[in-house]
Amino acid sequence: xxxxxTKLNCNHRGxxxxxxxxxxxxxxxxxxxxxxxxxxxxxxxHYLLVLNLAPELKTSVKETFQFSLFKWAExxxxxxxxxxxxxCYEQALxxxxxxxxxxxxxxxxxxxxxxxxxxxxxxxxxxxxNPDFADAKENFYRVANWLVERWHFIMLNDTKRNLTYLRAIxxxxxxxxxxVLDIGTGTGILSMFAKKAGASSVYACELSKTMxxxxxxxxAANNMEKEIKLLHLKSLDVEIPKHIPERVSLVxxxxxxxxxxxxxxxxxxxxxxxxxxxxxKPKNQDVSTGDYGRVIPASATVFGMAVECRxxxxxxxxxxxxxxxxxxxNSVQFFSPTYASAGSEETxxxxxxxxxxxxxxxxxxxxxxxxxxxxxFNNLQELKSLAARKPWKLSLPVTEGGxxxxxxxxxVLQLDDEHALSTSPSEETCWEQAVYPVQxxxxxxxxxxxxxxxxxxxxxxxxxxxxxxxxxxxxxxDFSDRDDSLSLGNEAELCNALAGLQTTSKQDAxxxxxxxxxxxxxxxxxxxxxxxxxxxxxxxxxxxxxxxSRNKSSLDVAPDPLYILDVSEGFSILPIIxxxxxxxxxxxSVEKEQHQAALNVISEANHFPKETLEFWxxxxxxxSVVLQRPKSDKLxxxxxxxxxxxxxxxxxxxxxxxxxxxxxxxSGGKIFPQYVLVYGMLVESESLLLESAVQGTExxxxxxxxxxxxxxxxxxxxxxxxxxxxxxxxxxxxxxxxLDLMNPLLNSSSREVKVQICKSGQVTAIPFWYHIHLDEDHxxxxxxxxxxxxxxxxxxxxxxxxQVGDELVxxxxxxxxxxxxxxxx
Numbered sequence: 001x002x003x004x005x006t007k008l009n010c011n012h013r014g015x016x017x018x019x020x021x022x023x024x025x026x027x028x029x030x031x032x033x034x035x036x037x038x039x040x041x042x043x044x045x046h047y048l049l050v051l052n053l054a055p056e057l058k059t060s061v062k063e064t065f066q067f068s069l070f071k072w073a074e075x076x077x078x079x080x081x082x083x084x085x086x087x088c089y090e091q092a093l094x095x096x097x098x099x100x101x102x103x104x105x106x107x108x109x110x111x112x113x114x115x116x117x118x119x120x121x122x123x124x125x126x127x128x129x130n131p132d133f134a135d136a137k138e139n140f141y142r143v144a145n146w147l148v149e150r151w152h153f154i155m156l157n158d159t160k161r162n163l164t165y166l167r168a169i170x171x172x173x174x175x176x177x178x179x180v181l182d183i184g185t186g187t188g189i190l191s192m193f194a195k196k197a198g199a200s201s202v203y204a205c206e207l208s209k210t211m212x213x214x215x216x217x218x219x220a221a222n223n224m225e226k227e228i229k230l231l232h233l234k235s236l237d238v239e240i241p242k243h244i245p246e247r248v249s250l251v252x253x254x255x256x257x258x259x260x261x262x263x264x265x266x267x268x269x270x271x272x273x274x275x276x277x278x279x280x281k282p283k284n285q286d287v288s289t290g291d292y293g294r295v296i297p298a299s300a301t302v303f304g305m306a307v308e309c310r311x312x313x314x315x316x317x318x319x320x321x322x323x324x325x326x327x328x329x330n331s332v333q334f335f336s337p338t339y340a341s342a343g344s345e346e347t348x349x350x351x352x353x354x355x356x357x358x359x360x361x362x363x364x365x366x367x368x369x370x371x372x373x374x375x376x377f378n379n380l381q382e383l384k385s386l387a388a389r390k391p392w393k394l395s396l397p398v399t400e401g402g403x404x405x406x407x408x409x410x411x412v413l414q415l416d417d418e419h420a421l422s423t424s425p426s427e428e429t430c431w432e433q434a435v436y437p438v439q440x441x442x443x444x445x446x447x448x449x450x451x452x453x454x455x456x457x458x459x460x461x462x463x464x465x466x467x468x469x470x471x472x473x474x475x476x477x478d479f480s481d482r483d484d485s486l487s488l489g490n491e492a493e494l495c496n497a498l499a500g501l502q503t504t505s506k507q508d509a510x511x512x513x514x515x516x517x518x519x520x521x522x523x524x525x526x527x528x529x530x531x532x533x534x535x536x537x538x539x540x541x542x543x544x545x546x547x548x549s550r551n552k553s554s555l556d557v558a559p560d561p562l563y564i565l566d567v568s569e570g571f572s573i574l575p576i577i578x579x580x581x582x583x584x585x586x587x588x589s590v591e592k593e594q595h596q597a598a599l600n601v602i603s604e605a606n607h608f609p610k611e612t613l614e615f616w617x618x619x620x621x622x623x624s625v626v627l628q629r630p631k632s633d634k635l636x637x638x639x640x641x642x643x644x645x646x647x648x649x650x651x652x653x654x655x656x657x658x659x660x661x662x663x664x665x666x667s668g669g670k671i672f673p674q675y676v677l678v679y680g681m682l683v684e685s686e687s688l689l690l691e692s693a694v695q696g697t698e699x700x701x702x703x704x705x706x707x708x709x710x711x712x713x714x715x716x717x718x719x720x721x722x723x724x725x726x727x728x729x730x731x732x733x734x735x736x737x738x739l740d741l742m743n744p745l746l747n748s749s750s751r752e753v754k755v756q757i758c759k760s761g762q763v764t765a766i767p768f769w770y771h772i773h774l775d776e777d778h779x780x781x782x783x784x785x786x787x788x789x790x791x792x793x794x795x796x797x798x799x800x801x802x803q804v805g806d807e808l809v810x811x812x813x814x815x816x817x818x819x820x821x822x823x824x825x
Contacts, residue, residue, distance in 0.1 A: 020053055024053050024054045027053075031068070040071035040072040047064070048095075066099075066101060069088060069089075069092050073088060077109065085109060089105075099129075100127075100130040101133075103123075103125050103129065104126040104139060106122045107119040107136075116143055116147055117208070117210050119139075134815040138816065138817070141715070141716065144712045144714050145714060147210040148210060152709060153692060153693060153709065153713070156187065156694045156705060157690040157695055162701055165193060165296075166701060170193075170197040171416055172296060173199050178200045178249060180194040181203045181235075181244065181248045181251050182194065182202070183272065184254070185205065185206045185215050186206065186215065187215055188215035188230070189218075189703060189705060190252045191204040191215075191219070191228045192218075192219065192222055193701075194252065195224055199250075201248070202227060202228045203228075203231065203243075204228060204229070205230075205231040205234070212230065214712075218705050221704045222704050231244075235268045235271065235276075240276065248278070249278050249293055251277055251295045252295075253296075253297075254297075258409075258431060259350075261458060261462055264461050265377075269295060273383070274380070278291065279293060280292055280380070281293075294378055298415060299375060299414045300374070301373075301412045302463065303424070304369070305366070305368065306365075306367045306406070307356075308402035309364070310405075311361050312437055313403065314786075315336065315437075316335075316338070316352075316406075317334070323573060323577075324577050326577055327602070327605050331601050332598045335440075338436065338437055351434040351462075352434075352435050352437070353432040355433070357425055359724065361785070364402055365399075367398055368399055369424075370396050372409065373463075387458055387459065389458065392457070394455075395452070398450040398470075402445070404438050404444045405438055405444070407438070409465070410423040410434070446470045451470065452469075453469050454468045455467040514779075514780055515577060517777075518672060518775050519578050521777075522670050523638075525668055526562055526666065527562060560583075562582075562583065562585070563584070563585050563634055564578045564587065564640075565630070566586070566587065566640040567616075567641055567642065567657075570590070571590060571598070573599070575587065576602055576613060578638070579608050579613055585614065586612060587613075589626055591617060596615050627639075627660040627664060635666045636664050636665055639669075639670075640672045643676055643741070648768075648769070649718055651817060652816065655747075658671055658741035658744075659744070662741075670742065671742055672774050674740070674775055675738060675739060675741060675746070676772050677735055677738055677773065678739070678768055678819065679733045679734065679735055679768065679769055679770070679771065679783070680734060680810075681730075681733045681755075681766070682730045682757070682765075683727040683766070684762050684763065685725060685727035685765050687726045688717055688765045689795065689799075691717060692795040693713040716792050716793065716794055719792075721785075722783055730757055730761050731758055731759075732756070734753055736819075737751055749813065749814050749815065750811065755807065757804055757805060757806040762799040762800065763802055763808070764796055765796060766794045768791070768792060768821070769782045770782045810823060
């Protein structure tokens with residue numbers, strides 16, 4: 001606890017002054033006593049009184065005031081007294097308006113409660129106040145990914161896309177459309193295109209507070225703040241004459257996602273045609289365009305094809321019945337987040353997205369591209385009929401035999417009669433494609449001459465492709481939508497679980513086999529019994545043998561079970577694998593009831609006694625404190641920690657969790673993994689530059705946008721696939737850092753690493769990945785193409801020109817869960 005002793009040097013001028021300082025002195029003493037008694041609320045109140053009576057003491061009591069505030073805020077948070085919590089922070093910021101620590105802490109509370117825009121503001125302010133404040137920087141980088149999605153950078157760097165929109169808007173304005181509404185303006189670039197083209201009145205609406213403020217700064221920097229009226233509103237809430245004086249002749253928008261309708265363009269345009277736009281121009285009539293309304297884009301055509309793709313398959317289906325000796329019960333259906341059974345009323349985004357040109361392992365088209373549908377954005381009745389339209393059937397003839405893994409969808413956006421943009425996987429585009437994984441079939445193989453059949457509909461503002469099946473002339477239709485099985489549901493983390501269940505490595509043992517061998521080694525050293533040893537050696541051991549072994553051992557003196565805790569994120573079968581290794585009590589920390597039910601079914605399918613697998617959270621009074629003893633007189637033999645996020649970053653607070661875990665281990669017990677080695681290399685990659693920051697004014701056609709949106713750039717790009725990333729390696733991989741969870745004395749928060757240049761070029765980024773060592777004999781490489789982990793990369797602010805034989809020194813810093821890598825010149 002900080003020391004709050006404060007020396008008071010004051011001249012007592014009269015009784016009033018003496019009384020004031022007497023009150024200040026007593027309040028300081030009372031605050032100190034309250035801190036010692038952990039009465040943080042009263043201590044905070046005393047400090048407020050002190051600082052209001054004696055503002056000159058701000059510097060001397062600052063540390064203890066912060067300590068009281070943060071502790072009291074934690075209590076208020078736990079009691080759900082949210083308004084009181086924010087009142088305390090507002091009071092604190094009135095006293096210390098430029099304190100980066102209080103700003104950062106306020107942001108953390110806001111972010112946990114879901115107020116991301118507001119949290120970002122406080123994190124951003126904290127970083128501006130102290131650019132070296134590591135906690136605030138890490139928080140700001142994490143929230144920036146939520147607030148300003150990375151596709152903003154990619155699209156603004158797409159000169160072809162920007163130029164095509166500019167030309168279409170110019171055509172419309174030149175033909176008479178003088179009043180313009182930009183729906184979902186983002187940075188304001190389309191509004192500025194309209195003003196540059198000569199529109200007399202330009203309005204723009206944006207729902208996101210962050211993007212609205214960003215657009216306001218951009219418009220002002222381009223001297224158009226008086227000519228473009230920005231509205232912090234959803235377009236559905238825009239009213240005439242409250243927000244805009246009259247109906248407009250042109251609406252421009254790009255509120256489309258990879259599946260075309262997912263950002264609500266249909267709903268927005270129905271409202272616009274009904275309330276904000278002039279009536280559409282009558283067909284085949286030669287009348288002035290300016291007297292009528294129109295939309296850019298004018299229309300869209302959606303295309304689709306069936307593909308084989310191993311990477312999509314392993315993230316959305318489990319193609320094995322056994323994992324590391326554990327039988328995956330047929331009663332459990334592993335479905336990915338995009339799956340909703342036919343007739344389900346659950347609103348789930350029915351597709352995932354991939355940039356097919358960069359998917360690991362590539363893809364094979366099984367059919368020719370086929371037109372799925374068209375939509376005319378200038379036809380109100382057609383827009384209204386989309387949601388009411390009954391599902392229609394679509395058949396695609398198979399032209400290449402293979403495994404049916406997904407239906408891939410893209411579209412051509414027709415801006416006007418002359419200008420179009422395509423999101424096809426064969427185009428050089430900033431867009432990804434929508435992927436509808438095929439699930440629930442009895443047989444996924446197709447051959448030339450077969451037909452892939454599906455149902456298409458527009459429901460809940462999404463383009464849905466469902467009831468995908470294949471048919472042959474010999475066997476008829478193959479479709480299975482089982483309702484007699486336990487589904488794990490549409491949980492976001494399930495994609496990771498599916499990939500993890502099937503992760504294999506070309507060089508090392510598969511993921512689960514690796515854990516099984518390492519856990520068996522620890523358990524054998526702690527309980528060297530013959531029955532356990534035989535099971536570990538053969539790697540399997542039937543379920544009957546396991547039960548017989550336990551029955552037999554119960555006739556002897558039954559050994560105390562060894563306790564294993566798995567605190568992996570999401571769905572994990574590691575506790576069941578541990579349960580097959582002998583007399584253990586395996587505890588899973590999964591939270592969701594569906595996941596617990598699935599683990600119970602799998603446990604029963606492997607003939608486990610009920611006490612072998614337990615759910616740890618049901619044993620805890622406070623679920624926020626997961627790392628505790630299994631029993632008052634017991635310790636853990638193995639604790640499994642999730643160290644690396646699927647994104648390629650280190651999990652938050654992992655070293656703190658490791659420190660607690662070390663105190664909860666038996667003698668000879670282990671944390672898995674025991675240590676992690678961070679590897680990296682220097683590369684030249686234009687793609688990473690374009691995906692990380694807007695590159696000057698050239699791609700934005702002369703408009704000054706880069707300095708404003710680049711405030712939200714983050715130094716680390718995540719979810720990368722190094723195997724398909726367009727880049728030129730300029731060095732060999734080098735070990736950058738060691739994170740030892742068992743022996744903290746081997747850790748260092750900073751390190752300098754010399755890297756030899758083996759190819760001339762420009763260093764633009766430093767991709768990094770991990771070797772996860774369960775022990776000295778068993779490790780996992782997160783850069784394997786078949787790994788379920790992705791990789792990350794530090795993107796340099798300025799490229800560095802290098803020649804073969806040069807040597808660069810990297811300064812590697814590890815703070816909490818954040819790795820920073822800078823190049824020392």
